Ligand SMILES: Cc1cc2nc3c(=O)[nH]c(=O)nc-3n(C[C@H](O)[C@@H](O)[C@H](O)COP(=O)(O)OP(=O)(O)OC[C@H]3O[C@@H](n4cnc5c(N)ncnc54)[C@H](O)[C@@H]3O)c2cc1C
């Protein structure tokens with residue numbers, strides 16, 4: 001490993017790759033860490049190692065990532081695949097493990113571009129083997145060419161349709177799509193339609209998926225509520241309410257999805273300020289126009305900062321690179337502003353349809369905060385909605401207090417799969433806004449760190465600025 | 470069950486052992502992909518309710534795919550790559566993240 005980098009980038013998705021290209025172009029020494037075996041992030045996963053599911057299955061938006069990954073490879077940025085970042089300190093020390101060896105690397109600035117994760121979908125039976133996220137189904141398809149025939153897809157959001165469409169293009173039969181978009185969402189989205197219509201192409205793409213799914217003969221059942229999966233030790237059937245009646249479909253594989261939300265664990269653990277985003281019903285790290293957080297030298301970009309999609313992530317990565325270059329003194333503010341202006345313009349354009357999409361695909365309250373007391377909220381510690389409510393009734397006001405009462409959020413996922421539910425549950429139970437309820441504190445390591453790795457840890461092995469081991 | 474959408478007979482394979490069962494899989498696959506392709510959905514048992522769990526996210530965030538690999542517990546099957554002769558067991562104890 002080489003000298004202390006000017007800029008460290010966590011994540012090699014569209015945001016991280018674009019940030020690295022822009023920073024390296026300006027002559028900075030850039031190091032990029034990503035735990036995946038290759039670049040691409042979520043949207044362009046396995047872009048360099050096409051499996052059986054090629055571009056014909058994954059589509060043009062996927063194939064478009066090849067240009068960026070090539071530019072990234074050619075950029076001169078130092079890229080470490082298979083590199084898991086388990087800590088970033090407020091003074092920009094990056095704790096990372098590669099090949100079973102942990103090290104700490106100090107950077108002039110750090111750009112966190114760790115991406116989003118799928119919003120928790122706490123329904124009865126969501127912990128049964130066979131229930132996975134639609135994104136998981138897509139990961140299996142992209143990275144391993146694996147697919148499960150006759151699955152039921154349930155939920156809402158553009159990604160759900162995209163993934164069903166990819167399944168169908170791969171020739172994999174789909175049993176049904178259970179659409180949970182509440183009717184009220186269509187009304188709520190309507191006033192925001194004019195802004196979105198300026199980007200009609202984007203909207204048409206979504207409608208195209210839905211048409212293709214219907215044309216393939218897959219039942220698309222709209223306005224579904226009360227999803228529940230049941231089975232003996234694994235998913236066997238999924239029940240739902242539609243048109244005032246309960247229905248049931250047999251399914252061994254149920255792929256659920258209700259949008260993506262920023263993965264805030266790393267930025268939280270650094271101590272950056274986060275705010276509740278009422279439109280997307282999630283936490284997001286507070287940044288300025290250049291992605292700078294309130295912790296000096298720490299930047300955030302892409303869907304991990306604010307969900308806006310891959311193109312917005314790419315542009316956000318470029319802006320964060322300019323911000324970081326300015327902070328470390330590589331460019332001055334005038335140059336930053338000058339180069340940044342057209343990117344900011346493009347980003348605003350890219351985000352035009354967002355308010356409409358956010359309103360339309362905002363999951364129903366009942367799918368975010370389970371009505372049933374026996375629904376598991378914290379998968380790791382097996383804590384139910386009822387236990388959280390009971391704890392609130394005892395006077396527990398916030399997520400961190402909740403931990404000591406019932407262990408919710410204390411498992412290995414560190415709240416990734418329950419934090420949003422817990423915040424909204426406590427908000428509902430205590431009659432306070434989510435911002436006042438707050439979020440779990442997250443502490444490093446934010447990723448598993450093995451004993452052998454810790455034992456071999458050499459503190460800041462790039463100190464002194466010369467070649468490392 | 471998860472199956473390959475196209476088979477490539479020439480692709481190199483490795484063999485891992487899951488709960489005593491030999492599973493042939495693609496070199497470079499994740500442990501989770503190998504087990505899923507072999508029809509396994511049950512990766513661990515929860516410590517409190519003794520419930521069966523399996524992979525949920527396949528991207529390293531849910532920790533429901535935890536298995537024991539070559540004697541080491543708390544390994545995320547979706548993040549670990551197969552190696553010839555690797556021994557994988559269901560995780561039955563408490564789940565954890567750090568040492
Ligand atoms: C499962 C899933 C599938 C998706 N599929 C699509 C799709 O097909 N089409 C689409 O338009 N959008 C998709 N999205 C939405 C996605 O958020 C894209 O908009 C886009 O990938 C965002 O780019 P990004 O660079 O911000 O983050 P990402 O592309 O998510 O990239 C983040 C990268 O950071 C790495 N990383 C995160 N934390 C760490 C860490 N601690 N240490 C090391 N590396 C780390 C990850 O491995 C990842 O490669 C998907 C989202 C998810 C969650």
Ligand code: FES
Nearest residue numbers: 527531532534547
């Ligand atoms: S399946 Fe979620 S962490 Fe592995």
